[in-house]
Amino acid sequence: MTGIRMDTRTTRLNSHSGWRDTAAHYALLPLRVFLGVTFLYAGLDKLTDSTFMKAAGAGSIGDTMHAARGTAALPALIDLALKSPVGFGYAIALGELAVGIATLLGLLGRLAALGGALISLSLWLTMSWATTPYYYGNDLAYLMAWLPLILAGAPYLSLDAAWRARGRQRSLGYL
Numbered sequence: 577m578t579g580i581r582m583d584t585r586t587t588r589l590n591s592h593s594g595w596r597d598t599a600a601h602y603a604l605l606p607l608r609v610f611l612g613v614t615f616l617y618a619g620l621d622k623l624t625d626s627t628f629m630k631a632a633g634a635g636s637i638g639d640t641m642h643a644a645r646g647t648a649a650l651p652a653l654i655d656l657a658l659k660s661p662v663g664f665g666y667a668i669a670l671g672e673l674a675v676g677i678a679t680l681l682g683l684l685g686r687l688a689a690l691g692g693a694l695i696s697l698s699l700w701l702t703m704s705w706a707t708t709p710y711y712y713g714n715d716l717a718y719l720m721a722w723l724p725l726i727l728a729g730a731p732y733l734s735l736d737a738a739w740r741a742r743g744r745q746r747s748l749g750y751l
Contacts, residue, residue, distance in 0.1 A: 604728055608679055611721060615692055616676030622669035629665050637665040647706030654702050671695055682734015689725035696722060
């Protein structure tokens, strides 16, 4: 019987499982939305701030990096970025945009989360390393928040899930 669906699988949204099972299944969705929106906003904020995208001057990326260099865990990373502070600023901003959009769409979820974690790690090791006590700095918290998404990816309500479902349908002969 080609073309007739024989499976009885339902989605969690319309299944009869308990609310706790459903809540546990979708537990990472608020984290994915928060991180996606936050990184999208951070990228847009950098790109639209004419003061930030300058090599020098109050509020510029150049001055911000110079100020953080003396307290960074890895000052060599800042030295590397200071070779082209504006270029580095655009790279970070575009990286944040890409990570934010991909995370919200659930597109290559694990790769997007890895990108977010690497951005957070680099910012923690450079810009917020000297924050005392450490829990006042948000970059370490963002790094930790990306870890569950690296492990889980975007298994539902995502382009990744849609592609997997389409692949399953093709392999079963439904398409």
